[in-house]
Amino acid sequence: MGVADQVGRRLRELRLERELSLSELARRSGIGKGTISELESGQRNPTLETLYALTTALGAPLSAALEPPTARARISGSAVDAVLTERFQDATAVTEVFRVRIRAGTVQESAAHPPGTEEHLVVLSGTTCVGNASAPQEVGPGGHAHWAADVPHVYRAPSGDVEALLVVRYPLTDPAHREG
């Protein structure tokens, strides 16, 4: 069928991922809920402005509505979902950037990673308590935490879902690849 079906389905996915009701999205975006209802079921041919209002209210770029999500490494635990968005490697270390969501009211304990592993967290929204299992730090929106990940550490969202960026850095110990 047409492209309208795909876009409608994609918009519904984005909305449900964020656990928003159709009425709530209508309120936030300023788009009539009848419009959204018919749009999601592929019965409409939305205008650019309508798409823009919706994706903005959903906190997504316009292109998110038009393209299926790209397949990416995904790590899901009892409390944390993490999606790899970037990976950098040089002679001494690998650095991975994850987009993570910590579910409200949950705690995830992570076993020790390889020696020398470090993690940084930058919070996008919500307040979380993360870091070394024996001395976690509380961090709010825009804040940052840093801890050694070669010992047990925790992720906790005591009061509402938390969105964040997690930067994990693993040193490379293999001497065969060292630069001179």
Next chain:
Amino acid sequence: MGVADQVGRRLRELRLERELSLSELARRSGIGKGTISELESGQRNPTLETLYALTTALGAPLSAALEPPTARARISGSAVDAVLTERFQDATAVTEVFRVRIRAGTVQESAAHPPGTEEHLVVLSGTTCVGNASAPQEVGPGGHAHWAADVPHVYRAPSGDVEALLVVRYPLTDPAHREG
């Protein structure tokens, strides 16, 4: 102005890159040339079907028409090259992740960004001196710096090229939806 201007400009660019006349594109896409004319000058709010017909006739994916300028942003200064790799937006803030390189021996001064802007830097390799212009911090591989970016700040690589991740967070001052 609106998103329609940007999309119109982008469509004109795509058409000119292919050395197609407006009339020829109208013929191939089945869209009226009056429609295309007004669309390219930002006087229209195109529907999804219209955009799809045009981008298909141009041999481009739908997203090519509406990639926001920031999605391709490459910021080059006298000492710093930055490539946007990720962008996240919610109701209260926009967060952008840049891969940056600071060239050896150089200094870049950055003017103040909008009020409330913050920056985080995680160093991948090299040692840099960054942050508030009056009190920069020295950071090595795996290290982190954080500063308010709504005042003048600097990036410096005193001893060799520096690779890093820069996280920029802009608060949205008006969470209410904008007028079209």
Next chain:
DNA sequence: CGAGGTCGTTCCGTATACAGAACGTTCTGT
């Protein structure tokens, strides 16, 4: 049991995006 609050869908009047015609301009070639 009803009253009042959600939810998503279907309908309707109006604003507007559309196709196509008509227009002025700038090239050709004769």
Next chain:
DNA sequence: ACAGAACGTTCTGTATACGGAACGACCTCG
């Protein structure tokens, strides 16, 4: 000079995307 054809713009009637009202279904109260 004149055709004839292309170009991009402006205009006009019609199809349709829009907001909002009305609807039935589903809650949780008292």
